[in-house]
């Protein structure tokens with residue numbers, strides 16, 4: 001059977017390119033990564049993270065332990081939201097660690113400097129420190145510029 005091939009017009013080629021680029025992002029998982037950087041390691045940081053549908057339960061974290069992580073595929077329909085409650089040494093705080101409606105699904109996405117279309121990672125990193133909660137899109141513990149304070153103890 002003879003086959004006929006037709007070249008797609010540049011318009012439909014762009015459409016295909018856009019859809020495949022969008023879908024490489026829309027299907028990718030977002031990770032949350034929380035570490036305890038508190039100076040007093042004799043008492044644990046307790047945290048409980050939840051979304052509308054999921055309760056991830058209570059967890060204890062100590063300094064120099066592996067981070068507490070989970071991942072999800074952001075939902076464009078229901079707008080994924082995760083919030084966490086933190087307790088430490090008589091203090092506490094509650095805030096959103098991922099809020100797709102307010103921030104967008106790509107809030108923690110990183111792209112290559114040399115190839116801006118190249119997706120590197122989608123992780124929201126949090127460090128819990130004595131003076132509050134810091135966030136970064138990279139996991140460089142010494143990258144002084146990348147961590148910024150987002151919340152304080154007592155925030156609700």
Ligand SMILES: *[C@@H]1O[C@H](CO)[C@@H](O)[C@H](O)[C@H]1NC(C)=O
Nearest residue numbers: 039040041042043088089090
């Ligand atoms: C750590 O916190 C506990 C409980 O508040 C306290 O008894 C202890 O002295 C603290 N340790 C340091 C090194 O600050």
